[in-house]
Amino acid sequence: MMIPACRLADLPRGEAHRLDLDPPVSLFHTDDGEVFAIDDTCTHQDASLADGWLEGSEVECPLHASKFDLRTGAVDSPPAKLPVRTHQVLIEDGMIYVQPSTEAPNLPPCIAARLAGGPA
Amino acid sequence: MRTVAVVGASLAGLSAARSLRKQGFDGRLIVIGDEQHRPYDRPPLSKEFLAGTVREADLALETDGEDLQAEWLLGVRAAGFDPGDHAVRLADGRSVRADGVVIATGATARMLPGGDGLDGVHTLRTLDDARALRADLARGGRLVVIGGGFIGAEVASTAYGLGLDVTVVEAAPTPLAGPLGEVMGGVVSTLHADHGVRLLCGVGVKGLSGSARVDAVLLEDGRSIPADTVVIGVGARPCVEWLEGSGVVLDDGVKCGADGRTSVAGVVAVGDCASWYDPFAGVHRRVEHWTGARERPDAAVAALLSAGAATPAAPRPPYFWSDQYGVRIQFAGHSAGADSVTVEEGLPDERSFLAVYRRSGHPVAVLGMNQPRLFTRWRKQLATATL
Numbered sequence: 001m002m003i004p005a006c007r008l009a010d011l012p013r014g015e016a017h018r019l020d021l022d023p024p025v026s027l028f029h030t031d032d033g034e035v036f037a038i039d040d041t042c043t044h045q046d047a048s049l050a051d052g053w054l055e056g057s058e059v060e061c062p063l064h065a066s067k068f069d070l071r072t073g074a075v076d077s078p079p080a081k082l083p084v085r086t087h088q089v090l091i092e093d094g095m096i097y098v099q100p101s102t103e104a105p106n107l108p109p110c111i112a113a114r115l116a117g118g119p120a
Numbered sequence: 121m122r123t124v125a126v127v128g129a130s131l132a133g134l135s136a137a138r139s140l141r142k143q144g145f146d147g148r149l150i151v152i153g154d155e156q157h158r159p160y161d162r163p164p165l166s167k168e169f170l171a172g173t174v175r176e177a178d179l180a181l182e183t184d185g186e187d188l189q190a191e192w193l194l195g196v197r198a199a200g201f202d203p204g205d206h207a208v209r210l211a212d213g214r215s216v217r218a219d220g221v222v223i224a225t226g227a228t229a230r231m232l233p234g235g236d237g238l239d240g241v242h243t244l245r246t247l248d249d250a251r252a253l254r255a256d257l258a259r260g261g262r263l264v265v266i267g268g269g270f271i272g273a274e275v276a277s278t279a280y281g282l283g284l285d286v287t288v289v290e291a292a293p294t295p296l297a298g299p300l301g302e303v304m305g306g307v308v309s310t311l312h313a314d315h316g317v318r319l320l321c322g323v324g325v326k327g328l329s330g331s332a333r334v335d336a337v338l339l340e341d342g343r344s345i346p347a348d349t350v351v352i353g354v355g356a357r358p359c360v361e362w363l364e365g366s367g368v369v370l371d372d373g374v375k376c377g378a379d380g381r382t383s384v385a386g387v388v389a390v391g392d393c394a395s396w397y398d399p400f401a402g403v404h405r406r407v408e409h410w411t412g413a414r415e416r417p418d419a420a421v422a423a424l425l426s427a428g429a430a431t432p433a434a435p436r437p438p439y440f441w442s443d444q445y446g447v448r449i450q451f452a453g454h455s456a457g458a459d460s461v462t463v464e465e466g467l468p469d470e471r472s473f474l475a476v477y478r479r480s481g482h483p484v485a486v487l488g489m490n491q492p493r494l495f496t497r498w499r500k501q502l503a504t505a506t507l
Contacts, residue, residue, distance in 0.1 A: 051493035053500055062492040063441055063448070065414045077138070077414065078131070079161050081183040109178045110168060 002090060002097040008035070009094060016050035016059070023105050025087055025098060026050040028070055030057055036070035037087035037098045043106040044080035082106035121219045121386075121425065122147040125208050126190075127198045128224030129153025131161065132391025132413035134181050136222040137188050139421035149190040150216055152208065154197040154225075157247055158182060163410055165250040166274040167443055170257065171281060179247065198225065201366040203384045220424050222417070223363070223374055223382070223389035227356035227408060232266065232325060239333040241350045244271060253351065257282055261348030264288075264337045266325050268295030268309060270442045272353030277444040280315050287318040287345055289325060289337065299440075301455045304475055304487050307468045311445045314471070320345075358393040358406060371395060373406045379432040380420030386427075388420040400437075400454060409440045436503045437485075447471050448492060452499040453485025461487075465494055474498065 003019070005027055011017050017027045018040050026040035026049055034057065040048050042061040049068065053060040058076075060067045066080035073083040083106060088099040124140055126133045129151050137151055153159075160179040168174035193210070200209035207217045229243035242253045253275075257263065263279045265272045268290030276286045288295075296305035312319040324340040328350060337345045358373035368382050369375045374389035376382055378397045382389050391413040395404045412435075419432035439452040455461075458477035466473030466489075474494045477485035483502060488495030 047492065051496055053496050062496045063450070065411055077135075078181045079163075081180075109174050 002099050005037075005096045005098050007094055008091055008096055011035070011096065014054060016052075016054065018048060018050040019098065021100065023107060023111075024048070025100060027089070027096060027098070028054055028059060030054065030070070032057070034070075035089050035091060035096060037089045038068060038070055038073055039084040039087075039105055041084075041105075041107060041111065042066065042068075042080055043075065043082040043084060043108055044078075045108045046111055049084070121145065123150070123218040124148070124220040124222065124424070125150045125152060125206075125216050125218035126222040126224060127152045127208055128222075128226055128391065128393070129155070129157075129159050129192070129194060130224070130226055130391070130413070131159065131181060131410065132226070132394075132417060133222070133224035134159040135414050136224055136390055136417035136421055137190055139417045140222075140425075141188055143418075143421055143425055145421075145425060147219075149188065150193060150218065151188075151190050152193045152196065152198055152210065152216065154195070155246060155248070156195040158192070158194070160247055162245075165247065166244055166271055167278055169250055170254050170275065170278045172254070176247070198362045201363055201368065203367045203387070206386060219386060221387045222420065222424065223360075223368070223387065223393060224391045224413075224417075225359040225362070225393045227358045227392040227406075229352070229356050230354050232328070232352055232354065234327055235350075235352055238328055238330050240330070240348060241328060241334050241352065243352050244275060245356065253349075256349045257284060259348060260284055262287070262346055263349045263351065264345050264347040265351045265353060266337065267353035267355070268292075268319065268321070269353055269355070270296070270299075270440075272351065273309070273312070273444050274442060275351050275353065276312060276317050277315075280317050280445070284349075287320065287347075288312055289323065289339065289345070290319065290321045291324045293322045295319070295321065299455065300451065300487060301458065301461060301477070303461055304455075308444075308449060308487075308489070310468075311447060311471065315445050356392065356408060358395075360393055371404065375404055376420075377423075379423040379428070379430070380416060381423050381428055386424070388424045390417045390420045401457070407438050409438055411436075411439045437499070439499065448488075448490050450488045450492065450495045450499075451485065452495075453477065453483075453502050455485045458484050466491060 011029045024040040047063045051062040058067045067076045073086040085101040090097040159181040197211040199211040229245040263284045265288045294305045295309040326338045329336045373395035380388040392408045395406045422430040437453045442449040461477045472490040474491045475487045486498040
């Protein structure tokens with residue numbers, strides 16, 4: 001299912017936009033003009049990658065030093081060890097749509113523990 | 121270079137081993153660690169691990185299936201170094217000879233005189249320390265934290281969350297004045313009072329009382345603070361005794377150039393034990409931050425493999441974070457050189473703000489409380505400004 005995310009015009013290059021899905025997903029508009037969607041939560045600790053440091057096609061977690069590749073979701077170095085999911089992006093008539101991945105997300109231990117414990 | 125020994129198996133040592141492989145070193149790689157554990161992450165030890173929300177397995181720094189093709193010598197301490205043939209002497213009598221050596225032996229928590237004979241008295245540096253402290257905190261009761269720095273404040277915050285009655289004792293008039301300056305140190309340390317954690321400042325600790333187990337902390341002004349458990353968080357000293365007399369120049373840690381090279385060819389030092397030359401400040405200094413231990417080995421390894429011919433990229437400004445009482449604190453840059461600090465966004469009273477430190481009008485450091493996005497932007501700006 002394609003989810004309308006935001007207008008391309010509302011997401012300048014170098015910026016990110018978080019979608020309050022469950023778990024949250026973020027869009028990144030790179031300086032090169034590409035748009036990517038990945039899971040917003042760092043796989044190491046509860047932090048929003050949309051708040052992070054975007055450089056090229058990588059985003060660095062705003063808390064620690066792990067960088068995620070927007071194209072593949074791969075992570076480069078600790079403290080994160082697992083990749084984030086990537087999601088398909090479609091831009092049509094100036095609107096950005098996201099098709100959420102059906103894979104299981106890699107959530108950080110603190111969030112995974114909370115979810116496993118049932119509703120808070 | 122056929123053999124490289126990395127002495128130290130925590131974040132800095134592991135990062136060095138990874139950098140070596142990433143930068144093309146395909147020779148024999150030996151990693152020596154004095155703890156039995158494979159490399160693990162320390163920041164959660166004062167927070168999520170102590171609180172029980174993160175398990176030991178989550179602390180592992182290596183990823184599943186990662187294989188650096190290294191020989192791991194764990195549970196054995198480095199006892200000496202012979203620079204003549206680059207031999208690292210181990211405490212069990214063995215000796216490891218290497219063409220290149222990465223010193224990453226870290227730092228050890230400072231104890232108070234007389235503090236280590238009593239049950240219930242802890243420092244927090246290693247996984248084993250954290251296990252022991254966690255067991256004592258589970259008893260509940262009264263915790264006194266000696267030292268209002270980041271480790272002390274995080275332990276206080278975690279223990280408060282576990283329901284303990286917590287007091288923090290800080291010798292300086294304002295906690296965190298060293299890293300954050302007087303004004304912002306004061307602002308950040310108000311978090312304790314928000315949660316009913318007592319903060320006693322400007323008073324030194326005379327000693328501890330108790331027979332087998334600690335029962336109180338004795339202050340220099342004559343007060344006695346009852347305690348069931350005590351945590352001593354008064355800083356760390358570099359683990360470099362094993363290098364004394366070896367010819368590797370020491371000065372509050374291993375004295376290094378701006379690329380981690382030591383006074384001995386083929387030997388570099390990284391992490392908490394290393395005192396790198398800081399071109400910004402024009403002095404050598406030890407930076408005991410996670411991010412430095414993660415990032416600097418790249419430059420040190422490049423220097424090692426190229427015998428100093430590589431020009432290291434300018435390091436990003438020092439960065440550290442702390443989580444206390446559910447508030448995320450982030451800091452980047454150098455507060456020492458600042459002549460002003462102003463809140464640019466948000467309100468300190470709401471525990472959500474961004475403050476910028478300036479020297480002669482130029483930003484030199486930035487502090488954020490619960491402002492990760494804005495903080496990231498300012499941090500980036502600082503990094504570009506110092507290039």
